[in-house]
Structures are given as C-alpha cells and as structure tokens.
Amino acid sequence: MNENEIIADVIIIGGGPAGLSAALWCCELGMKTILFEKETEFGGQLLSIYNPIKNYIGVETGNGRELRDLFLKSVENRDFLRRLEADVAEINVTNKTAVLRSGEIFTYKALIVATGVRRRKLGVYGEEELQGRGIIDSGSKYREKAAGKTVVIVGGGDAAIENALILSEYAAKVYVVHRRNSFRARDEFLQQARQHPRIELLTNAEPGKFTGAQTLESVEIKDLQTGEVKMLPADIALIRIGVEPNTEMLRSQLDLDPNGYIMINAHCETNIMGIYAIGDAANPKSPTISTAAGTAAVAAKSAFNWTTQNKPV
Ligand SMILES: Cc1cc2nc3c(=O)[nH]c(=O)nc-3n(C[C@H](O)[C@H](O)[C@H](O)COP(=O)(O)OP(=O)(O)OC[C@H]3O[C@@H](n4cnc5c(N)ncnc54)[C@H](O)[C@@H]3O)c2cc1C
Known part of the structure; x- marks a missing residue:
C-alpha cells in the first residue's frame, strides 16, 4: 500500500507487540492497513526488557529486543504502510481521521489503539536532569x-x-x-x-x-x-512507581477508566463503533505480551466485521 491512498481500512496507533500483532492480523484478513509509531523504532516496551523472556508461548528469547526482531520478521513481507516517528496527536471520531503531530491527516474506516503505557514519574527536582547520569x-x-x-x-x-x-x-x-x-x-x-x-x-x-x-x-x-x-x-x-497509559489524546473522545485506561468489551470494542483498543492501554490487569498479541487478533477480527459489513461482531 502506498502513502497516496490515505483512506485506510484500518489505522493502528502504536508499534509495540499489540500494534505489530494487529498489523499482521489486519493484513491476514486483507485490510488496507497503516501502522503509526511515534518512536524511531518499533517494539514499545520490548526495547526496555533486558532479561530473558520465558513466558511467551512457543519462543524463548535472551531479551525483549530479540523478541521484537522476531515480531518484525513476521511482518516484513506483509503489505501495509508503516511509519516511524509518526506521533498521532489527535483523532477525530466524527470525521474518522487521525492527525499526526506533523499535521498530516489520515482517514480510517476502523481504528485500533495500541498506545501502551509509560513509566510514571515522580516529578521532583533533578529527576529529568540526572537521567542517564546516575x-x-x-x-x-x-x-x-x-x-x-x-x-x-x-x-x-x-x-x-x-x-x-x-x-x-x-x-x-x-x-x-x-x-x-x-x-x-x-x-x-x-x-x-x-x-x-x-x-x-x-x-x-x-x-x-x-x-x-x-x-x-x-x-x-x-x-x-x-x-x-x-x-x-x-x-x-x-x-519504579508504576505506569500510566498513553491515552491523553483520547480523553475527550473515548470512555476511559479513572486511571486513564481505555474501556473495552470482550470484542475489544470501545464506546465508539469502529474504534478498538488493545494491549496494555486497555488491559491494566493483564499487561503482558500474550495479552497484547491476543487482543490484537480479537480487534482485527472485530474491525474486519465492521469494515466489511458495517456492523459490530
Ligand atoms: C522491564 C519489563 C519487563 C517485562 N517483562 C515481560 C515479560 O517477561 N512477559 C510479558 O508478557 N510481558 C512483559 N512486560 C510487559 C510487556 O512488555 C507489555 O505488556 C507489552 O509491551 C505491551 O504491548 P503494547 O503494544 O500494548 O504496548 P507498548 O509495548 O507500551 O507499546 C506501545 C507503543 O505505542 C507507541 N505510541 C504511544 N502513543 C503513541 C502515539 N500517540 N502515536 C504513535 N505511537 C504511539 C509507543 O511509542 C510504543 O511503541 C515487561 C515490560 C517491561 C517494561
């Protein structure tokens, strides 16, 4: 898929395990898919796992980066538009558009939010300044x-x-x-x-x-x-004082729980038809790679139903 076709069947926000798995499944189901990741590389939290990963079924890796590489290998021959350094700043649920911080606007039929979580900060003097220096x-x-x-x-x-x-x-x-x-x-x-x-x-x-x-x-x-x-x-x-979801830009658009996590049903549907949420951003009780991959498959199937038949699952 090339960048001129800006009307996607599915836009996925976030290129961690959930977003990458969703991209795989959306391609598998034949949907025109765009994946946006705001960082300079895909992988999300996998890039900060330095221990062996032994609890993702079927594979053991020495660290998160190795598992990320396997995930990238799984999608390397799939035809979808993938963009790094693409920070989705805003979504408009009425126009069905995702707006990048660069100003570019993309239209979707279905949207999958896979924005994950980030580490909570103390917000005290010296915390930012001495990062990496102690x-x-x-x-x-x-x-x-x-x-x-x-x-x-x-x-x-x-x-x-x-x-x-x-x-x-x-x-x-x-x-x-x-x-x-x-x-x-x-x-x-x-x-x-x-x-x-x-x-x-x-x-x-x-x-x-x-x-x-x-x-x-x-x-x-x-x-x-x-x-x-x-x-x-x-x-x-x-x-290490916990994590918080990357959901600020969705605050006035989707139903969130009091801690900012996106509220979903068993089909990963949010309160807005055609918008799905997966992985850590929507699953505070089960923040795992398996949940990210599993919910990605659920959301992709739900999105397929929505984009092909214009009805929920
Ligand atoms: C140290 C550590 C060890 C862990 N060990 C394990 C383990 O052994 N087993 C296990 O199952 N799980 C483990 N986890 C948890 C696991 O990594 C997460 O559950 C998993 O990464 C969640 O995937 P995700 O895609 O939902 O979110 P993330 O991995 O958080 O990815 C979200 C992505 O979305 C991007 N993003 C956010 N906002 C935007 C935006 N506006 N526009 C574009 N992109 C955006 C982020 O940059 C990020 O790349 C560990 C986590 C850590 C930190």
Whole structure:
C-alpha cells in the first residue's frame, strides 16, 4: 500500500507487540492497513526488557529486543504502510481521521489503539536532569555497573523489590524508599529483600530531590511521619512507581477508566463503533505480551466485521 491512498481500512496507533500483532492480523484478513509509531523504532516496551523472556508461548528469547526482531520478521513481507516517528496527536471520531503531530491527516474506516503505557514519574527536582547520569532505567542493564556503589530505589511493588535484589548482587548498599508503611511486592521478593544484608527498606519515606554536579551524588529523603529531611549519599537511583497509559489524546473522545485506561468489551470494542483498543492501554490487569498479541487478533477480527459489513461482531 502506498502513502497516496490515505483512506485506510484500518489505522493502528502504536508499534509495540499489540500494534505489530494487529498489523499482521489486519493484513491476514486483507485490510488496507497503516501502522503509526511515534518512536524511531518499533517494539514499545520490548526495547526496555533486558532479561530473558520465558513466558511467551512457543519462543524463548535472551531479551525483549530479540523478541521484537522476531515480531518484525513476521511482518516484513506483509503489505501495509508503516511509519516511524509518526506521533498521532489527535483523532477525530466524527470525521474518522487521525492527525499526526506533523499535521498530516489520515482517514480510517476502523481504528485500533495500541498506545501502551509509560513509566510514571515522580516529578521532583533533578529527576529529568540526572537521567542517564546516575538515574538509570533498568536494574538488569546496570547490574554489574553497580559494583561497590550505593543505590536508591523508589517504589514498593514487584518491580522495585525485584530490581533491589538484582542490583544488590554487586552494589555495596541498596535502599528501597517507599511512601507507604507496607510494601505491595510479592512475599517471595520481600522475604529475600528483608534477609539481604545490603538491602535496607525505608517506609513512610519520599524522595524530595536528586542532586549532583555532573552525576547523581545524593537523594533528599523526607520521613513522612516525622517530617524530618535527610540527604542520602547515592551513586545510582532507579524509580519504579508504576505506569500510566498513553491515552491523553483520547480523553475527550473515548470512555476511559479513572486511571486513564481505555474501556473495552470482550470484542475489544470501545464506546465508539469502529474504534478498538488493545494491549496494555486497555488491559491494566493483564499487561503482558500474550495479552497484547491476543487482543490484537480479537480487534482485527472485530474491525474486519465492521469494515466489511458495517456492523459490530
Ligand atoms: C522491564 C519489563 C519487563 C517485562 N517483562 C515481560 C515479560 O517477561 N512477559 C510479558 O508478557 N510481558 C512483559 N512486560 C510487559 C510487556 O512488555 C507489555 O505488556 C507489552 O509491551 C505491551 O504491548 P503494547 O503494544 O500494548 O504496548 P507498548 O509495548 O507500551 O507499546 C506501545 C507503543 O505505542 C507507541 N505510541 C504511544 N502513543 C503513541 C502515539 N500517540 N502515536 C504513535 N505511537 C504511539 C509507543 O511509542 C510504543 O511503541 C515487561 C515490560 C517491561 C517494561
């Protein structure tokens, strides 16, 4: 399909596992398909998985990028228009158009939203400035680089505690800072962390700012019970306080739950006929690659029914 045919049967927003799987299925069903991804490469969160992936049936890979490459191989000979650095800024459900940040307008018969989630930020001083200069994005990736260093991890769920365990293999000291008085992480992780001689769990505590001249030097921690503020010397920090859906541009268009996730039925239909949502952006209880791929197939079938017979499933 070439770019002059701007009326697509299906436009897919987001080129992670859900969007790529949807593109495969839409082609399989013979629909004219366009896939938009705002980043410079396809893959979504797969690109930030540095551990082996062992829970996607039929294949085991050393990391997320390897699985992404297999996904790309599956679609390489499929005839659909794929665009990188194509940030969908707006959709108009009345005109059935998707507008890119560049201003280009594309018309669809059906729309599949696969925009995924992003990591939540603390929004405190130094968090942006020291990104990549002490504030890291993955425990696995920096496991060995943490040798002899002091690490501060912010968060209280599985991701925070699992990363504490990973980084404590080499680090001299790992603090886990959590604003509540109990952790949400699974018992298995917590037990290991509590028994670890180099991990210290700080509850009712919150980071106020990250400071350092060239790289991170310390994290200001506030005790939420006493109000006391202290500076914790640190070389590395990792923030794991959950995720939020990439659904801002849909806020006034589609029904979202109170956390911003797109509400769908069993056919992946949203409240607007012909618009479907898949993967993490619509499945907060099951944010997995399998769900992304599975819901993609469901949405593609629903979209096929809609575009060929103008009726829902
Ligand atoms: C560290 C880590 C480890 C994980 N381990 C596993 C595991 O072992 N097993 C497992 O099943 N799952 C795992 N997951 C979760 C899994 O990666 C996600 O469930 C999956 O990636 C969701 O796919 P998705 O396509 O819905 O969303 P994403 O992967 O989030 O992709 C969404 C894509 O949409 C793009 N996008 C967003 N907004 C726009 C826009 N406006 N215009 C254009 N493009 C847009 C984004 O740039 C992104 O590329 C892990 C995740 C992480 C972060």
